[in-house]
Amino acid sequence: MSLREKLTNNRFFKSLYREGYPDSDRKRVMVIINSLALHLHPVRVPKKAIRVTYTWGLGGLSIWMFVILTITGVFLMFYYIPSVRDAWWSIISLDHDVYFGQFMRNMHRWAAHTMVIMVFLHMTRVFYTGSYKPPREFNWVLGVVLLTVTFLLSFTGYLLPWDQLAYWAITVGTNMGGATPIIGDQVRVALLGGYQIGQPTLIRWYTLHVIFLPLAMIVLVSTHFWRVRKDGNISVPVYPAPQEEETPAKAGASGAAGAGDDEEPADEGDEEPAEEKKTEADA
Numbered sequence: 001m002s003l004r005e006k007l008t009n010n011r012f013f014k015s016l017y018r019e020g021y022p023d024s025d026r027k028r029v030m031v032i033i034n035s036l037a038l039h040l041h042p043v044r045v046p047k048k049a050i051r052v053t054y055t056w057g058l059g060g061l062s063i064w065m066f067v068i069l070t071i072t073g074v075f076l077m078f079y080y081i082p083s084v085r086d087a088w089w090s091i092i093s094l095d096h097d098v099y100f101g102q103f104m105r106n107m108h109r110w111a112a113h114t115m116v117i118m119v120f121l122h123m124t125r126v127f128y129t130g131s132y133k134p135p136r137e138f139n140w141v142l143g144v145v146l147l148t149v150t151f152l153l154s155f156t157g158y159l160l161p162w163d164q165l166a167y168w169a170i171t172v173g174t175n176m177g178g179a180t181p182i183i184g185d186q187v188r189v190a191l192l193g194g195y196q197i198g199q200p201t202l203i204r205w206y207t208l209h210v211i212f213l214p215l216a217m218i219v220l221v222s223t224h225f226w227r228v229r230k231d232g233n234i235s236v237p238v239y240p241a242p243q244e245e246e247t248p249a250k251a252g253a254s255g256a257a258g259a260g261d262d263e264e265p266a267d268e269g270d271e272e273p274a275e276e277k278k279t280e281a282d283a
Helices: 003-008 011-016 025-033 058-077 087-097 101-128 137-159 164-178 184-192 199-230 248-262 274-282
Strands: none
Touching (some): 137 199, 164 184, 184 199
16 A cells, blocks of 8 residues: 555545545535635636636735735734833834844735725726626625725724824824714723823724734625625626527528418419329338
């Protein structure tokens, strides 16, 4: 028995890959259905819908930006200190004292900017191709919510260095929230964690950025993928309807009518007696 057979012909391997190598349509379908990650995707996708010039891969690029943000963000959490006194200096130390620290921070920053652009362009593409129409209205609403969460992730991360830009961004943002009718004062206090900018404010925005908003993004993106599958896979581009051709029934009827008009009535003398026809048939 070869090494490959030893690795694949055992109960553990077969419990993971129950259908074997996907060399048939049924096995390919079962691979998608039985996979935790792949079952959110459709089993089949229309060929016209996967043209690069139709989707431009904007949805997938948005997800990849989120993956990069997650990986680089976890790296930054090892060195960032969410403290009013130490936040700025932890950023300076990350840039100058940590190997690849500045590289990881810049990658996190540019991935955040790129994700905002990709999500916006993705929604623009969906709008101009009519992919928000029935039965995809709910998924369009999910996309709007995801765009909002993307903006919030970008804004909350903008505040964490706790420099002058962050301070005045918090001031503007909380004042905008405070302008909400009826509950404006309560919203402002909830955003600040008090009545002025301080340590509770930084902790609240840090918690939103690294825990609450990423979890919300994961749940909403998973639901978004699931709805794509349930709504009939990726929307198909709309092409001009082909010109209607004359049906065979109509063509046959018109041809028979034309032939009937052109035919001349046969002479009675030309007809053969029925008995002669029968004799010929018997012969």
